[in-house]
Amino acid sequence: MSLNMFLVLLGIGFIGSMLAGMVGVGGAVVKYPLLLYIPPLITGTGFTSHEVAGMSAVQVMFASAAALWANRKGGQLHRPLIWDMGLTMLITSFAGAYGAHFVQESIVNVIYAILATIAVVIMFRPPKEAGMLEHEGMNYPRWLAILSASLVGVFSGMVGSTGSFLLMPILLSVLKIPTRAAIATSIAITFIASLGGVFGKAISGEILWNPTLVLVWASVVGAPLGVHLARRLRTRWLKALLATLIILACARTWWSIFAITGQ
Numbered sequence: 520m521s522l523n524m525f526l527v528l529l530g531i532g533f534i535g536s537m538l539a540g541m542v543g544v545g546g547a548v549v550k551y552p553l554l555l556y557i558p559p560l561i562t563g564t565g566f567t568s569h570e571v572a573g574m575s576a577v578q579v580m581f582a583s584a585a586a587l588w589a590n591r592k593g594g595q596l597h598r599p600l601i602w603d604m605g606l607t608m609l610i611t612s613f614a615g616a617y618g619a620h621f622v623q624e625s626i627v628n629v630i631y632a633i634l635a636t637i638a639v640v641i642m643f644r645p646p647k648e649a650g651m652l653e654h655e656g657m658n659y660p661r662w663l664a665i666l667s668a669s670l671v672g673v674f675s676g677m678v679g680s681t682g683s684f685l686l687m688p689i690l691l692s693v694l695k696i697p698t699r700a701a702i703a704t705s706i707a708i709t710f711i712a713s714l715g716g717v718f719g720k721a722i723s724g725e726i727l728w729n730p731t732l733v734l735v736w737a738s739v740v741g742a743p744l745g746v747h748l749a750r751r752l753r754t755r756w757l758k759a760l761l762a763t764l765i766i767l768a769c770a771r772t773w774w775s776i777f778a779i780t781g782q
Contacts, residue, residue, distance in 0.1 A: 520729055523562045528730050531557060532737025538764060540586040540745025549764055551575055551631060568627045573725035574734060580713035582738035586706045589743040595703035603664050605711030608672035612712045615676025616719025628776055630677050635769035638685045659694045676716045687761055
């Protein structure tokens with residue numbers, strides 16, 4: 520690995536994980552397009568979609584673990600929801616991650632773009648904070664939480680993500696969880712779900728360990744920093760940041776897909 524590639528991966532890992540810690544996602548929504556498009560521009564060499572998905576899966580696991588540790592004493596973790604959605608996604612993300620090995624790279628990119636588009640649509644329909652459930656004794660529709668986790672797990676596992684960029688819109692707009700509780704809970708669900716995705720990518724041989732370790736090292740520093748920064752920001756700014764990240768990633772991926780098909 521060249522010095523340029525090392526620095527590029529370090530920057531992507533740190534910035535992506537810091538932003539992820541701020542808005543309660545694992546970071547794949549940011550890092551997937553960055554890892555796919557930035558290294559070739561700067562170093563002249565890049566990674567395939569399958570390799571990016573494998574690296575993203577491992578990075579998400581460590582970034583979410585670091586962010587969860589930083590959130591452990593915040594009092595915002597909703598444990599019943601964490602286990603309902605986390606265990607469901609643990610199983611379904613493994614299925615998606617292993618199944619992606621038999622899918623063409625172009626299809627993996629399209630799946631990522633579709634997931635990001637769905638997240639954008641949901642984010643543009645946020646409920647009013649006053650209409651959300653109180654954190655204490657939240658009585659969410661359990662069947663809807665499990666069904667949502669199943670669908671998100673399968674498809675997000677294919678792109679090396681835990682679907683946390685979809686989880687946040689679902690928690691906020693569908694299950695009506697308060698913003699700060701949704702951020703902390705999403706991080707915990709993301710960590711549990713990431714275990715299945717990493718295992719699936721590992722047994723299919725799609726993880727490049729040297730560049731992945733660089734991303735992991737940056738993630739364990741950047742994610743806790745993002746958590747601490749989030750505590751100093753208003754919830755509406757956190758929502759706006761999450762929506763912006765998803766929109767940018769979605770737009771860049773669709774642009775790349777249409778550019779390739781138009782050639």
